[in-house]
Every structure is written in C-alpha cells, then in structure tokens.
Amino acid sequence: MREQLGMRWDDFSAAHQQPSPVSIRLNPAKLQRPPAGALPVPWTTSGYYLNERPSFTLDPHFHAGAYYVQEASSMFLEQAFRQVVDAQKAINVLDLCAAPGGKSTHLLSLMNEQSLLVSNEVIRSRANVLAENIQKWGYGNAVVVHNDPQDFQRLPGFFDVMVIDAPCSGEGLFRKDKHAMEEWSPDNVALCSKRQRRILSDVWPALKTGGLLFYSTCTYNPDENEDNLEWLRQEHDVEFVPLMVNEQWGVEAVDHHGIPGYRFYPHRVKGEGFFLCVIRKTEEARESRVRHKNSFTGPSKKIIEQLSAWVKNGAEKTFILRHDQVQCFPQNKTPDIDFLAKNLYLITAGIVMATVKHEKLIPEHPLALSIDLQPENFLRLDVGLPEALQYLRKEPLTISTEKKGFTLIYHNDIPLGWANVLDNRMNNLYPSDWRIRKGS
C-alpha cells in the first residue's frame, strides 16, 4: 500500500484516524427530501452524508425502505450505470454478489420499470437478508435467487448488464471495520484473487455479446483489481469503457495498460476505499432461447380480479401462486422469469401480495411496502413515533379505531405494514422475523 501510494501515504494513513462518514441513499419512490443539513454525495442523485450516526433501528422509515444506509464510495455505481447503459431499453440486469442489497436497491432506482433485476446471493442466510431488503425497497421488477455463480452457465447470453461486487480482502474497509484488518494477509489476497477469477469465468457466458460488466471491489491491491481484468482480457474478447469523472470528486481515474479503473481513497474522497471498472464483452456468445411461456400456476380468476385492484397497472402484471402466496411481476418479463425459475433457485419473484386461505386473501407485508400498492383500497391509520415503534416491535397495539378490517399503518406518510382491526382488538401483522428486537 505504501509503495502504491508513494508520497501520499501520510495523507492516507491520517485519514484512517478520522471517523468514517455516515451516508444514506434515499428511495426516491418513497422519500424525496433528505434530512435537514445532509450534504449530497456528489456522484449520486439520491445519496447524502449525515452529520452524525442516528439510531437507524429507531427510525420507522428505515424499516419501511424509505432509504438505505450505504457507504458513499460504492454509490459510484450510479455513474457507471447512467453513463453507459441505454436507459430506454428493457434489459436484464444481474447483481451476482448482491447481499445485503446496497447495489441491488440502487440498481432498482436507476433501471426503467420494463427492465428486470436478478439479485443473487450464494450464502443462504445472506440471501434471506437480501430478499428482505429488496422487498422493503418495494420494486416489482426484481427476482431474488440463491445460486452458485457457475449455475448461471445455464443462462447463456441472458444478461445485458452484470454487476460483480466481488468478495474481496476488504482493505478499503479497514477504517470502518476492524475485523477486515484482522482477516487480512497476503495469502488471503491471493485466495480472493483466485476466487474472483473463478467467479468471473463461471458467470461470463451469461453475459450477452455487447453486454456490460461492472466489476468492483472494496480493496486496493492490483491482484484483486487490475490484474484480474488483465487476465480477463487475455482469456476473452473485451473492451474497457472509460467513464467521465468530475475532478472535484477526488476519484482517481487510473489507466493500467489501457484498463481504466476508478479508485476511491479515504484521503481523497468522503468515503471508504473502492474500485470500479466497466468492461464490454465483444466476443460472440451463445444466447438463451427464452420461450414465450408462463408455466407458473396462477390463482383463480376471481382472485386475480381482486388483486389487480390492489396494485397500480394491475392489468399489466402476471399473478402467480407459490406456496399459497400470490406474487406479481411485470407481464413483459414473464417469459424471462419463467426461464429463471426453471434454471435457478428462486426465493422471490416480484411482489409477494397475499396469502390465500379458504379463498380469502390476507395481504402480505411486502405488498404494504410496494411502490405499486394502491393504498386507497385499504383502511389507513396514521401513527406517531411511539406507536410506530410499538408496531415495529410487534407489540400489541392499543390504538382505538372504528373501521374493521386490514389496515395500513402509516408513519409520516409512509406505510409500515398491516394490522387487522377486529371487534375488540387490533392484530399486529408485522413479520416476526423483521421485528425490532427488545432492547434495541
């Protein structure tokens, strides 16, 4: 590191004595106004630095997917996406190493709604956290899968864009995460680099000819960055895509034998260490034959009619029945999702809307958080902060309300979830697994 930075080592080292900046990225579909005094993250349209670290756990809007707490440098993905992806086309995007969901939620805010995000995580427990964060973000054009990178070879040429935010040695996180420093060793760097090459070659066939790969890490050493891309250039026909960066951002644009990489150092930017490079696949690739099929089991006509009214543009959605639950996603992507379901391990597809019990519909939590929800079809109850926290802790609710039935609980104009108002009590339907634990 000292060698790589030369005279800038002292500045780099001094930056590690400073606290890490705290930053969030808003979900513009739910919240447009940043907190008072927050300053924008310059390479984004929705990222903001906070003056201090609040208790996110005690903010109901955090649980409602109104924003995501994300390290600022990694939000640079937005520049890559905006500068090189055709915003008009309906595309398939893969986020291969996606948990806990920072890049995936960001991609959903950047993609058009005709496009589809496939968000993958290889570690099961992390895939569940990913699914939770995607559901909180509220977009219906996302599928969460749990697969090994090599499984994507069953989908040749399926993706227009792939994001590989690779597992790495984490040198860029030393300031934020002491654990990353303890784990570091030259052997681990070598191991990470080897694993990254395996991931790249496993997933490469799934990228279309002309498709774009965004490769990123949160580490500085060239073994896990430029050297891997140099290796990719030797193995495949690729072209590297330069980005425009504003000099004032402090991002270092480095050209390594014709490979343009973007490096973030904590002494130059307000953020942690990060590396990103954009690659275009130029070699001829086989393409998946996606048939115009929908082999999912659908719910009854009556249920579809009822559920179509619960979401915006219900007529443009496909409703499917999986494990007694109805899920819905955009109709234009049905053949693609059908194809994914046949080839990958699907955790969720689109919005989980309701559970069907004896032909009755019980609305599910992800529907309450969906940006497609038609709220005027449901009862609404606005609550203050103490009641909102009581709700999010899944404690019994003692608020009195006259109208009976499934009711959306709101805090400061954003839905938090469902309650069922009965004759003499109100059932708190907040998901047990997601509740704020006692003491937090």
Ligand SMILES: C[S@@+](CC[C@H](N)C(=O)[O-])C[C@H]1O[C@@H](n2cnc3c(N)ncnc32)[C@H](O)[C@@H]1O
């Ligand atoms: C840097 S983190 C991803 C962070 C995520 N993109 C975000 O922005 O929130 C890397 C991810 O890769 C996953 N991973 C670990 N080993 C992997 C492997 N062999 N293949 C694919 N993914 C792997 C980890 O579980 C982890 O979730």
